[in-house]
Amino acid sequence: MDESKEEQVTRREFMKAVIVTIGGVITAAVGLPAIPYVIGPALKKxxxxxxxxxxxxxxxxxxxxxxxxxxxxxxxxxxxxxxxxxxxxxxxxxxxxxxxxxxxxxxxxxxxxxxxxxxxxxxxxxxxxxxxxxxxxxxxxxxxxxxxxxxxxxxxxxxx
Ligand code: FES
Structure with a gap:
């Protein structure tokens, strides 16, 4: 019984890590290309x-x-x-x-x-x-x- 609970907690943590990682990748994929548009005009010569x-x-x-x-x-x-x-x-x-x-x-x-x-x-x-x-x-x-x-x-x- 204890072993199964431990296993469940481990899966939950794994799923959290997967979700956080995917969220991070999506945020980077969307956010990084936007950076030049946001700060570009300020950097123009x-x-x-x-x-x-x-x-x-x-x-x-x-x-x-x-x-x-x-x-x-x-x-x-x-x-x-x-x-x-x-x-x-x-x-x-x-x-x-x-x-x-x-x-x-x-x-x-x-x-x-x-x-x-x-x-x-x-x-x-x-x-x-x-x-x-x-x-x-x-x-x-x-x-x-x-x-x-x-x-x-x-x-x-x-x-x-
Ligand atoms: S656009 Fe009307 S006079 Fe030039």
Whole structure:
């Protein structure tokens, strides 16, 4: 009788150990891959915030010049690559204004039309001046601007 009780206790302990081990393995399998998502953004370097557009010599004087760049975006668990378009304006080759091509009304893409001296939005006929300020139409504010910096002749914008 005593022997059987001892055996039962031993089986119970064995089963507890098995369950704890399986639980530990499942926790590790689920938890370890999640660690980079949780602490990853805190470990990102500052350089990841700056996006290279191209050489500053490409920017035409007083004419908005279009640059395209690919950026990585993260929405929840999903990483994706997206192409952005940025218009850069310089009045003197020293100071640079980098503007988004996304209309501030409902997010359509604006286009620079040199003959009309303005950015035009095809969706609701919004018009912006060469510096991105609103000329007419429904856009409530100027085109968004990016912070810029130049390193070794390359123009960078700061991720917004
Ligand atoms: S989205 Fe550009 S004017 Fe409406």
């Amino acid at each position: 500052d350089s990841a915030d700056w996006i290279p557009l191209g050489t500053v010599s490409k920017v035409e004087l007083n004419d908005p010049t279009l640059f395209k760049a690919r950026i990585e975006t993260q929405t929840g668990w999903i990483n994706a690559e997206e192409e952005i378009s940025v218009y850069v304006l310089t009045p003197d080759g020293q100071d640079f204004i980098a503007m988004s091509n996304i209309c501030t009304h409902l997010g359509c893409r604006v286009r620079w039309i040199p003959e009309e001296d303005g950015f035009f939005c095809p969706c609701h006929n919004g018009v912006f001046a060469r510096d991105g300020s609103v000329v007419s139409g429904p856009p409530p504010k100027p085109l968004d601007r990016y912070e810029t910096k130049i390193e070794d002749g390359v123009l960078f914008i700061k991720r917004g």
